[in-house]
Amino acid sequence: MRELAQDLLRAALDVGSALELAPLILRVGHRGRGAVGLDLLGRTLRRASRGQLAVLFSAPDRTVRRFAYRLAVEGRLLPPAELARVAAQDQDTVVQDLCATAALAACADLAARGDAEAYESVLAPLLSARNPRTRSAGVTALRRAGHSQQAERFLGDRSGVVRACARYVVRQRGDDPVAWYRERCMAWEDTELPPGAVIGLAECGTRADAALLLSLLMHPVTGVRARAVAGLRALDCGDMERLRPLLDDAAAAVVRETAVSLLSHAKELPADWLLERTDRERPRHVRVGAFRLLDARGGIVALRAAVGLLEDPDVKFRAWAAQSVQRWHPSPDGRRGDPEVGELLDRCRHLFSDYVLRRRKWEAGVGS
Structure with missing residues (x-):
């Protein structure tokens, strides 16, 4: 029966019916013995023209x-610009990578022929792409195109992979990206400073650049501000006292980065100061950051x-509070037998089975 079905499919398939x-064939092709159908579909559609395949380019199914x-890349049916x-x-993302790789491979032929205009028609869409991987491919191709100087404007890109490719191209040209970052960060009062330039300085700078990043916290x-906090963390130069005020920042992104940077100092932060910031009157993002630090602090606090x-x-x-309670265990350095622990656990007994509740109390040295 299987051979008969394959013969019928082989007889029925032409370019029109294959489209x-x-x-359907692609959906069932990955099931047991579906490879025959995939192979037959591929061999049939390799005879299709670009116009015929275009029907599938806009299919909703990725x-x-x-x-x-x-198939279009294998058959070289699409020009590099397309x-x-x-x-x-x-x-x-799979289509993005597939087409970007094919476009850049074709660029090599364009460069060999000296077709600068065609090369530009390929680079322009890649450099303006929203997807960072596609944009980074275009930045890397700038060197081969002889336009390495254009890579400088991508040193402050919002994407880390694009910044890394831009630094590579700039270094290959003989310039120093660190100097570019420092110049922009020092002159932020006179020129517009892209956030990517701030984190870029941390990515390739040294601990000596921490002072410059600290000046950007305000x-x-x-x-x-958010990238300055992240940059200080990347350089392992986070100053707890300088970062603490940023937990009250009006911007959620800044508070989020600050909370991450302060996690390693959670036990050193004043407990009452953190608890105060979980009050309902506080902005939600401040409450989230403070509670994250309290949860990392552990113990009865x-x-x-x-x-x-x-x-x-x-x-x-x-929901976060309930999860925190269920994960809670007494700190090894905490005081055993603290009656407050027993009272708090009793208030949330609905979150535990009787056995787990008794186990938690036993670990804390409270209850019978």
């Missing part, structure tokens, strides 16, 4: 689009904060 049946673009446009606009732009938030109006806060 219609491609979604598996179909991937299959169609692979491949670059697809890499910049398609929403699927920058009026949210992204710059973390349990006290979590139990206090179990009746919070915010549904997510209640």
Whole structure:
């Protein structure tokens, strides 16, 4: 029966029917013995023209689009500029990588022929792509195109992989990206400072650059302040006393980066100061950052904060608090037999089975 089905499919498939049946064949092709159908579909559609395959390029199913673009790349049915446009606009990362790689491979031929205009038509869509991987491919290609100087404007890109490719191109040209970053960060009052330039300085700078990043903690732009905090963390130069005030920052991104940077200092932060910032009157992002630090601190302070938030109006806060209580264990250096621990655990007994509750109390040295 299997051989008969394969013979019938082989007889029925031509380019027209293959285009219609491609979604179905691709869907079942990865099941047991479905490879025959995939192979037959591929051999049939390799005879299709670019115009015929175009029907599959816009298919809503990404598996179909991937299959169609692979065939188009293998058959060299699309010009490099069209491949670059697809890499910049398609929403699927596999299609983006496939088309960007093919476009850049074709660029080598364009460069060998000295076709600068065609080369530019490929680079422009890649460099303006929203996807960082596609954008980074375009930045790397700038060197081969003889436009290494254009890589400088990508040193402050929002994506780390694009910044890394830009630094490579700039270094190959003989320039120093660190100097570029320092110059922009020092002149931030006179020129617009992209947040990517701040974290870029931390990525390739030294601990001596921490002073420059510290000066940016009061920058009026949210992204710059957040990247300065992240940069200090990357350089392992986070100053707890300088970072503490940023836990009250008006921007959620800054508070989020600050909380991450202060996690290693959670036990050193004043417990009352953190608890105060979990009050309902505080901005939500401040409460989130403070509770994250309290949870990392552990001990009775973390349990006290979590139990206090179990009746919070915010549904997510209640869920985080419940999870924190269920994960809680007494600190090895905590005082055993503290009656407050028993009272707090009793207030949230609904979160434990009887056995687990008794176990927690036994670990803390309270209860019978």
